[in-house]
Amino acid sequence: MPLVAPDIVGFLVGILSALTGLCGGFFYIPAFVLLGGCSIKEAVGTSLATVFLTSANGRHHLWSWPIEYSHCPAAHGGCHWGHSIGSLHRASFAQ
Structure with a gap:
């Protein structure tokens, strides 16, 4: 129970x-x-x-639901920005 x-x-x-x-x-x-x-x-x-x-x-x-393709560039830009920041952060720990 x-x-x-x-x-x-x-x-x-x-x-x-x-x-x-x-x-x-x-x-x-x-x-x-x-x-x-x-x-x-x-x-x-x-x-x-x-x-x-x-x-x-x-x-x-x-x-x-239809895909809003107008949001794709912003999402791609956000992913690229996050990846860049994450790579710099990781590089500071590697040293």
């Missing part, structure tokens, strides 16, 4: 993921084991199923 309702576990994991920027799977497995009363194998399987369903849902929305 679960110790905490699955809806509450999902809500808490979603909040933690949003606040920390870590993926939900990082929090799902401990939450399923500690709060849900699952074994490790059940928690890993449930986490993988959750990731699969979330990915399938996102892929459906990706295919059904």
